Amino acid sequence: MTADGDPQEFTLIAVASELAVRDILLALRSRLSAHGVSDDTCGSVELAMAEALNNIVEHAYAGEQSRDIRLSVSIKPERLCCHVRDGGAPLPDLCLPQGGLPDPSGPRNDLPEGGFGWFLIRALTERVTYERRDGMNHLTLEFLHSGA
Amino acid sequence: MDLQSTYHNDMNIITVAEARIDAAAAIKFKDKMRDATSQGPAHIVLDLSNVTFVDSSGLGAIVAAMKQLNGERRLDLAGLTPDVAKVFRLTRMDTVFVIHDDIIALKMHATG
Structure with missing residues (x-):
């Protein structure tokens, strides 16, 4: 995993494995925490991103x-x-799943x-968007938080 | 995945000695739980006080650990940390399990 970027924007890269997902989540949480994001928001982001990233490992890259x-x-x-x-398989019908409980x-x-x-991704985010562009999946999860 | 069983008179308290029950750990957790719950008291309490993170795979493995219990055995939970409590609350799995807030009081009660 590598990391670079300025304080308010950063990029983390991981190979598509469950253990690398664990590492990227730990790195993400520690970066967010260092930027003053609350524990509650950090917890929500970590959980939603765990679901999004593990979906990529299990389904898109299979x-x-x-x-x-x-x-x-x-x-x-x-x-x-x-x-x-990610450059894996697209979401079925190029649509975000409904995610019922x-x-x-x-x-x-x-x-x-x-x-x-x-369900968890939808419950924890303010907005989710998905786009298939240039043979890549682009998934964006947005969270509201009270000041960093 | 390190699980530690402490046997009280009528209760087996299984303490998870790791910080995460996630996609990378879920299958091992379920297998270790099968080993830890096949013998001993019918009342089993899973102590999650060391666990800071459970994702949907981990949640599924905890549910599976409960479903694989035979007969009259029951599985309760204790010591949920804030992010773990959030997963159970959002998915309404907090309505499925008996959740003990105070693992220390529970241990004293079980011992006494």
């Missing part, structure tokens, strides 16, 4: 670990923007063990 994920972050006074770029009310054996990812 286990091709030699591929890169590039995360560019910009911190503005009230808004935090995470832009993720799996039903937690059934009997023990019917409880959902997955399908929470897009």
